Amino acid sequence: MTNIQMVDLKRQYSRLQKEIDTAVSRVLHSCRFVHGPEVQQFAREVEKYVGVAHAIPCASGTDALMLCLMALEVQPGDEVITTPFTFIATAEAISLVGATPVFVDIDEQTLTLRPDLLSEAVTARTRAIIPVHLYGQSADLKPVLEVARRHQLKVVEDAAQALGTEYCGRKVGTWGDLTAVSFYPGKNLGAYGDAGMVLTNHSSLAEKVRMLADHGSRKRYLHEYIGLNSRLDALQAAILRVKLPYLDEWNQRRRDIARRYRERLEKLPLTFQRLPEYSTHIYHQFVIRTPRRDELQVFLQKRGIPTAIHYPLPVHLQPAFRQRYGFREGMFPVAEKVAGEVLSLPMHPDLTEEEIRIVIETIEQFFHQQAG
Ligand SMILES: Cc1ncc(COP(=O)(O)O)c(C=O)c1O
Incomplete structure (x- = not known):
């Protein structure tokens, strides 16, 4: 593990x-x-x-x-x-x-x-x-x-x-x-x-x-x-x-890790948060998207790779908000769709090169195994 x-x-x-x-x-x-x-x-x-x-x-x-x-x-x-x-x-x-x-x-x-x-x-x-x-x-x-x-x-x-x-x-x-x-x-x-x-x-x-x-x-x-x-x-x-x-140095390290993730994961059937020209990114989270998110999360978890979902349910569908303000499914379709697809990968400045490689290769394995 x-x-x-x-x-x-x-x-x-x-x-x-x-x-x-x-x-x-x-x-x-x-x-x-x-x-x-x-x-x-x-x-x-x-x-x-x-x-x-x-x-x-x-x-x-x-x-x-x-x-x-x-x-x-x-x-x-x-x-x-x-x-x-x-x-x-x-x-x-x-x-x-x-x-x-x-x-x-x-x-x-x-x-x-x-x-x-x-x-x-x-x-x-x-x-x-x-x-x-x-x-x-x-x-x-x-x-x-x-x-x-x-x-x-x-x-x-x-x-x-x-x-x-x-x-x-x-x-x-x-x-x-x-x-x-x-x-x-x-x-x-x-x-x-x-x-x-x-x-x-x-x-x-x-x-x-x-x-x-x-x-x-x-x-x-x-x-x-x-x-x-x-x-x-x-x-x-x-x-x-x-x-x-240390914050600037840590933010830079997060950007480096994000670049490493993207270089290899971009070859897979995954979607990423678009980085627009107006913004930099400090990668509080590095998030990938796939309709097969739940399957991928279990696959990674079995191989010792933790992930998280930010956020599985948009706010308007949270019980507290839905009941109080009468929100319903279908009101904000993009948020609803994305909530079913996002997966946050391990991201912190102390990740080692070896750990980044393991995360990438395990995700590759998931998609290759399905293709093969
Ligand atoms: C987008 C956003 N807003 C507000 C908060 C609230 O911050 P705190 O947990 O410090 O109360 C958080 C984080 O936890 C957050 O991610």
């Missing part, structure tokens, strides 16, 4: 152990566990990395999305447009602030939302659009921003899977009014627990998000908004500060 992992946090920790243990110990000795210098410095470092004016740390990517919508005062009765082919949190945040999620279907090649469908979905109640940078590739933002400008809507980028990705030569997180980032352990920049961040170039929104993440207060025991307890722990900030300087 192989020792191939989808994401190998053990290997990463053994490489960084000294630095991480030192950072953790520094926080433990400081006894500053909430707020404080580690959290502030991490925020400044992310601002510099992304090239954005304000980074506001919070407790998770899901909270980051909610904080964005709360800062924009999205409320019950409002509608927010997004993609049905995303992790549940994107739509959940919309529902949690009491608004109604409205979906537009995805492009079959890039797998991100189709901006040409947005205008039709806009109503008098629409307040915002959330494009999702799925798998680490940017959604096509300029046409989204153009629709938003025309209808006076706000744009919240869901960059939970795409820290470091560039759209038209500038990082995602600098285009929308607000951006949500996740540092969930399996992300390309992962904490050792839940963590997230909101990015924005607007200082008034930044101030509001900062307050909303801390019980709506700017001054202790004076609460100007009804907010959340959504603060980033100093321990997580210190760990993320160790990892951030």
Whole structure:
């Protein structure tokens, strides 16, 4: 059996152990566990990395999305447009602030939302659009921003899977009014627990998000908004500060692995996410598509190769959303079709050449055995 992992946090920790243990110990000795210098410095470092004016740390990517919508005062009765082919949190945040999620279907090649469908979905109640940078590739933002400008809507980028990705030569997180980032352990920049961040170039929104993440207060025991307890722990900030300087190198390694996968797998009857000229990719996931996905997944699993499905059911068909909003099968046919075909392969910067070769050759074996 192989020792191939989808994401190998053990290997990463053994490489960084000294630095991480030192950072953790520094926080433990400081006894500053909430707020404080580690959290502030991490925020400044992310601002510099992304090239954005304000980074506001919070407790998770899901909270980051909610904080964005709360800062924009999205409320019950409002509608927010997004993609049905995303992790549940994107739509959940919309529902949690009491608004109604409205979906537009995805492009079959890039797998991100189709901006040409947005205008039709806009109503008098629409307040915002959330494009999702799925798998680490940017959604096509300029046409989204153009629709938003025309209808006076706000744009919240869901960059939970795409820290470091560039759209038209500038990082995602600098285009929308607000951006949500996740540092969930399996992300390309992962904490050792839940963590997230909101990015924005607007200082008034930044101030509001900062307050909303801390019980709506700017001054202790004076609460100007009804907010959340959504603060980033100093321990997580210190760990993320160790990892951030490696992020570009890791993203590059992910791109190299993706190139290796594609070079050989392109010869097989598989479909790949199209890489458009406007976006780079940080390959949070490397995803292949085949109508024989389930069979292939079992074949790989029997040979010690883990895979995952992101995501087996589009959001509109999830029981919670289907019942509450009356969504039905057939409403977003591309998302529904793709959900039955996608398969994410092992992808992390510590994959060895040997492991990449084994993954490729086992997939080749699956298709050749069928042909032979
Ligand atoms: C597209 C997307 N949005 C939002 C989130 C939510 O982030 P978190 O798990 O940090 O709450 C995630 C990831 O988990 C995600 O993949």
